[in-house]
Amino acid sequence: MKNLNELNIKFVQKRKIWYIISLLIIIPGIISLFAQSLNFGIDFTGGNLLQIQFTKNVEIADVREVVNDYTDKETSIQSADNIKYSIRTAALTAEAGNQLLDALENSFGEFEILSNEFIGPIIGQELMKNALMSLAIAMVLMLIYIAFRFKIRFSLAAILALCHDALVTICIFSLLQIEVNSVFVAAILTVVGYSINNTIVVFDRIRENMERSKKYNFIDTVNLSINQTITRSVNTVLAVLFFLLSILFFGGESTKVFALAMTIGILAGTYSSMCLAGSFLVDFRAGGSNNYKPVQKINNTKIKEA
Numbered sequence: 001m002k003n004l005n006e007l008n009i010k011f012v013q014k015r016k017i018w019y020i021i022s023l024l025i026i027i028p029g030i031i032s033l034f035a036q037s038l039n040f041g042i043d044f045t046g047g048n049l050l051q052i053q054f055t056k057n058v059e060i061a062d063v064r065e066v067v068n069d070y071t072d073k074e075t076s077i078q079s080a081d082n083i084k085y086s087i088r089t090a091a092l093t094a095e096a097g098n099q100l101l102d103a104l105e106n107s108f109g110e111f112e113i114l115s116n117e118f119i120g121p122i123i124g125q126e127l128m129k130n131a132l133m134s135l136a137i138a139m140v141l142m143l144i145y146i147a148f149r150f151k152i153r154f155s156l157a158a159i160l161a162l163c164h165d166a167l168v169t170i171c172i173f174s175l176l177q178i179e180v181n182s183v184f185v186a187a188i189l190t191v192v193g194y195s196i197n198n199t200i201v202v203f204d205r206i207r208e209n210m211e212r213s214k215k216y217n218f219i220d221t222v223n224l225s226i227n228q229t230i231t232r233s234v235n236t237v238l239a240v241l242f243f244l245l246s247i248l249f250f251g252g253e254s255t256k257v258f259a260l261a262m263t264i265g266i267l268a269g270t271y272s273s274m275c276l277a278g279s280f281l282v283d284f285r286a287g288g289s290n291n292y293k294p295v296q297k298i299n300n301t302k303i304k305e306a
Helices: 016-037 060-070 094-108 122-149 151-175 180-211 218-228 228-251 253-284
Strands: 045-053 074-082 083-087 110-117
Touching: 016 151, 016 253, 060 074, 060 083, 060 094, 083 180, 094 110, 122 151, 122 180, 151 180, 151 253, 180 218, 180 228, 180 253, 218 228, 218 253, 228 253
Parallel strands: none
Antiparallel strands: 045 083, 045 110, 074 083
16 A cells, blocks of 8 residues: 555646635635625624522533523533533523523522623624734735745745635635634634644745756646645644544534634645645746656655655
């Protein structure tokens, strides 16, 4: 059986296929974003924040079951020792709020209300504004860093791959109308950091092979470089996915949005690093021209695995 690094997959020659696969997700996703936007949770739309303390231990699943009867949006419930609870719901009327309190008391006995307040959507708008600003600043700084370390076309290809990863994650959440909250923003920023690291590893290998074989075909150099880093990419994504899937299936409700967004983003990031980033780079280099001799003569064994 061949080692992954010994594969000779023609990634760049298949780039039209990769582009079509991505567009099949992104185009319906963009239509969905315009038609129904994202399903914003209470972190963005505002709502009620209720903090209570029971006199006995209460399971969080039982509390969630009672609370969900009084709101059509997913609630955010956090527990401390199964006694103190912080419950965030969509905006409730005074009557609905009183009914919720009565239902909690009837189900679990007496409790002390530590706080009961309404949080307006202004905080969510500020959060979204700060998140977009953080993402824009990160993109600009990475653009400058990669342009300095490599060349401007490497930088443009990397940023385009990053935009792809973030957009795929956002589009899938919009298409499926999965509720997003502040944790989703953190997941997108984390995906961007993971993806750029993967892409830089591939670009580093491309640069090494270009320096060792300047007379050879650029397309074949890119293919060789991607194939040489497949083992590293696969091992990394599997290690991260094992962790994320354990959180997704066995973690608490408050972490599932983060785990799902990260899982989609990590898969998109690995796909873009192997299939798209090098293809973008070739298309930015004189329209993907192929003017040099084949690269098969490069000594593959002398280059250590990334």
